[in-house]
Amino acid sequence: MTAPTIFWFRNDLRLSDNPGFSQAVAEGTVMPIFISEEESAEAFKMGAASRWWLHHSLEKLDRSLQHKLNFYRGNSLEVFKKLLQHSPIKAVYWSRSYEPLAFQQEQAVAQLLEQKNIPFQSFNASLLWEPCEVLKKDGKPYQVFTPFYVEALSRSAAIRKPLPAPTSMKLCRDQSNLDDLNSLALLSKIPWHHKLHSCWKVGEQEAQEQLKIFLQNGLEGYQQHRDFPAFSATSRLSPHLHFGEISPHQVRQTTQQAALKTVKKDADAFLREVAWREFSYYQLFHFPELPWKNFQSKFDPFPWRHNADLLRAWKEGKTGYPIIDAGMRELWQTGTMHNRVRMIVASFLTKNLLIDWRDGAAWFWDTLVDADLASNGLNWQWVAGCGVDAAPYFRIFNPVLQGKKFDAEGEYTRRFLPELSQLPKKFLFTPWEASEAILKEAGIILGKTYPFPIVDLQQSREEALQAYHLL
DNA sequence: TGAAATGTTGGGGCG
DNA sequence: ACGCCCCAACATTTC
Numbered sequence: 001m002t003a004p005t006i007f008w009f010r011n012d013l014r015l016s017d018n019p020g021f022s023q024a025v026a027e028g029t030v031m032p033i034f035i036s037e038e039e040s041a042e043a044f045k046m047g048a049a050s051r052w053w054l055h056h057s058l059e060k061l062d063r064s065l066q067h068k069l070n071f072y073r074g075n076s077l078e079v080f081k082k083l084l085q086h087s088p089i090k091a092v093y094w095s096r097s098y099e100p101l102a103f104q105q106e107q108a109v110a111q112l113l114e115q116k117n118i119p120f121q122s123f124n125a126s127l128l129w130e131p132c133e134v135l136k137k138d139g140k141p142y143q144v145f146t147p148f149y150v151e152a153l154s155r156s157a158a159i160r161k162p163l164p165a166p167t168s169m170k171l172c173r174d175q176s177n178l179d180d181l182n183s184l185a186l187l188s189k190i191p192w193h194h195k196l197h198s199c200w201k202v203g204e205q206e207a208q209e210q211l212k213i214f215l216q217n218g219l220e221g222y223q224q225h226r227d228f229p230a231f232s233a234t235s236r237l238s239p240h241l242h243f244g245e246i247s248p249h250q251v252r253q254t255t256q257q258a259a260l261k262t263v264k265k266d267a268d269a270f271l272r273e274v275a276w277r278e279f280s281y282y283q284l285f286h287f288p289e290l291p292w293k294n295f296q297s298k299f300d301p302f303p304w305r306h307n308a309d310l311l312r313a314w315k316e317g318k319t320g321y322p323i324i325d326a327g328m329r330e331l332w333q334t335g336t337m338h339n340r341v342r343m344i345v346a347s348f349l350t351k352n353l354l355i356d357w358r359d360g361a362a363w364f365w366d367t368l369v370d371a372d373l374a375s376n377g378l379n380w381q382w383v384a385g386c387g388v389d390a391a392p393y394f395r396i397f398n399p400v401l402q403g404k405k406f407d408a409e410g411e412y413t414r415r416f417l418p419e420l421s422q423l424p425k426k427f428l429f430t431p432w433e434a435s436e437a438i439l440k441e442a443g444i445i446l447g448k449t450y451p452f453p454i455v456d457l458q459q460s461r462e463e464a465l466q467a468y469h470l471l
Numbered sequence: 472t473g474a475a476a477t478g479t480t481g482g483g484g485c486g
Numbered sequence: 487a488c489g490c491c492c493c494a495a496c497a498t499t500t501c
Contacts, residue, residue, distance in 0.1 A: 227472080343472065382472095394501040395473050402473090461474085465501060 004031040004172050006083070008076075008094035008109075009069070010102065012125040012244035013061045014204040016165035020093040020123035025166040028090065031174060033070045033083075034058060036184045040075040043101050047366035049335040050242075052193040053202055055186035057243050060203030062181065068171035071179045077108045086176045089118055095125035095244070098281045099373050100288035128152070128159050128248050128278055131285035141286040144389045148282065149275050162250045199334045200239070200369060207240035211251060215258040223269040229327075229338035230411035235270065236336070238370035241277065248274055280374035283388050291377035292358060298471050299386035304356035313454050314349055315363050317416075320453035322429050323403035324348050326416040333416070335369035340406055346383040347397040352460040354467060357384035385468065393468035396461050403429035419449050 005024040009032060012018055024030045037044040046054065062069040072079045083089070092113055097103050106122065113120040124130060129152045135141060142148035187193065201210070214235040218225070225233030240246045251274055259267030284290045294300055313319050317328030327341035337345070342364075349360045361380040365371045381387025385395075407413050410428040414421045420428060422442035427434035431444065432452060444450055 340472080347473090391472080392501090396501090397472095398474060458475095461501095469501080 002028060003088040003090040004029040005090045006030075006092045007032050008092060009034045009061065010095055010097055010244075011242065012095040012247075013057045014165075014207075014245050014247070015061075015064055016204065016208075017162040017247045017250050018095065018125055018165075018244075019160070019163060020095050020121065020125065022163050022166055023121075023123075024091075024093045025169050029170040029172050031070065031089075031172050032065050032068060033072060033079075033174070034061075035072045035074070035076045035079050036186075037074070037076060037105065038184075039073055040078075041101070047368065047371045048188055048193070049196065049367050049369045050365075050371045051186040051188070052196055052335075053200070053239055053243060053369045055181065055184070056202035057245060058181055058184075058186075060205075064204065066169075066171055068173050070174045070177050071181055071184055072177065073179060073184060076105045077112060080109050080112055083174065084112075084116055084118070086174070091119040091121070093121050093123065096122045098127060098131060098285050100284070125247060126244055127281055128252065128275075129155060129282070131282045134282065141282065145276065145279050148279055149272065152275065152278065159252070160249060162247065162253055195333055196335050196369065199336070202239075202245075204245045207237065207246035208250075210236060210240065211246060211254055215255060219255070219258060219266050219270065220262050222266040226269070226273075227340050228406055228412075229341050230407055230409065230415075234339060235273075238277075238336075238372070238375075241274075242370050242372045248277070277372075277375060280372070280378040283378055284374040287388075290381070291361070291373050294386040295381055295388050296386045296390070299384070302386075302471065303354075303467065305354045307353070307355065310353050310454060311349075311355055311359055313451070314345070314353065314355070314360075318451050318454075319348070320432070320451040321348070321399040321403075321457075322413045322417055322420055322431065323399050323407060326407075326413040329416040331364075331367050335367065337368070338412070340402075341412075342379070343383060344397045344399055344402050346380060347395075348399055350380075350384040351396045351464040351468075352455055352457065354460075354464060357381060357386070393471070394465060396464060398457060398461075400429045400457070417450075419444065 005027055007021050007024045007030050015021060021030070038046065058069070058071070092109070094106065097106060110120055110122070134148065134152055134155070142151065214237065218233050218235065222233060225231045237246065237251065241248065241251070252271060255267050255271055287295060314324070314328065317325035317332065319325055323341065324345050327337050327345045330341070331337040346357070346360055349355050350357050357380040361376050364376055364380070368376075378387060382390050385391055385393040403413060410425050413428060420431065420442070423431060423434065423444060424438065424442070427438060431439070431450060432446060434442075439446060446452055
């Protein structure tokens with residue numbers, strides 16, 4: 001048997017539109033591998049919800065690969081060193097990561113392969129635009145989304161057409177490898193994740209299916225409906241995109257084809273959101289400290305509060321503000337949160353509670369199935385006001401008004417806060433204003449079945465404005 | 472991809 | 487008929 005080409009799967013867990021994989025298959029026998037770096041460095045630790053997703057995504061991918069996917073644990077450089085000792089390798093291909101640490105790892109592997117004189121090649125499988133190519137006239141990266149997007153769109157012609165999945169593959173296993181998917185220990189022993197099964201369908205086929213469902217049912221009116229958390233008007237593609245079960249190229253092309261029949265402005269609005277994902281990776285590429293360092297360094301001395309009780313109340317959805325609590329419970333129960341509500345809860349944490357955006361980001365990292373280093377960092381910094389093209393510091397969401405405006409019927413809030421389900425619409429976002437009789441009728445005992453507000457909105461708003469103003 | 476404070480306008484009630 | 491006040495509705499400014 002001739003030596004196989006290794007294809008190193010990373011966050012590109014699909015067979016279709018995977019340029020490196022297609023090329024490897026076209027050139028002969030392929031040994032597909034996946035490396036979990038989680039044990040090798042704290043920085044690679046994934047959140048519990050992401051691990052759940054990854055486990056099932058790998059399971060699906062392994063099935064598509066005729067159960068030939070090879071699993072390894074540890075530092076990727078060490079894994080490759082061992083791999084190269086065992087058997088002759090023709091070449092190594094992979095899809096580039098645009099996350100700083102993962103990029104460093106692949107650079108180290110590339111160096112090793114160079115030394116060993118083994119051909120290798122990396123591919124862009126996950127971004128529509130190479131971060132290093134889209135630059136301002138002065139050669140510096142864009143810091144504002146809109147001009148970035150205008151420039152990016154002008155380069156649309158260069159975007160590759162999505163590739164079909166290979167029709168026939170010769171795959172092989174690494175016989176010396178004893179690890180399997182379960183050795184990666186991605187699933188928590190506590191069966192909390194069972195509830196995620198009813199919310200999500202993981203995998204490449206499922207991602208394609210979800211895109212179709214969204215384009216058929218959700219695209220028309222997307223621009224208006226996407227703001228209302230009770231509707232299912234969002235694409236729900238983010239975890240699929242994060243793990244590369246579907247590529248932005250596929251999303252873009254299929255959306256544009258669908259848009260020929262439906263409303264163009266909705267398609268544009270949707271693709272603009274996909275472009276925000278690009279912008280996040282773009283910023284992460286040019287500012288690798290994005291996930292943990294203020295983009296605007298003047299925020300560095302900001303006096304964030306370290307109040308464990310307030311933070312816990314926020315995490316558990318027990319702040320006493322129903323739209324906040326509904327969002328936080330949705331997150332815990334389903335591994336996601338509607339985009340509008342993410343902004344509201346993030347504003348509440350960073351402005352009303354004056355808690356460090358990194359604490360919020362860490363919780364999202366642990367609980368979101370679409371937790372993404374680039375998007376999480378960019379968007380938290382956006383809300384906190386310290387980020388790229390950020391929201392101004394004085395933009396403070398009022399959870400009562402936001403609830404009334406974007407969940408006017410209270411459907412979303414009641415869905416995730418069953419203890420308030422009997423409360424009349426008039427008081428749903430201000431239960432503390434309801435009379436004793438009304439609360440009793442609704443079966444609510446404030447401070448017992450549902451908390452009193454943990455902060456005063458007006459006062460905390462004033463304090464935030466004052467603190468931010470001092471910057 | 473806000474909200475609150477402040478300013479302006481115009482219609483109606485009323486002496 | 488007129489001026490005055492009130493206030494809702496909308497617009498602008500400010501944080």
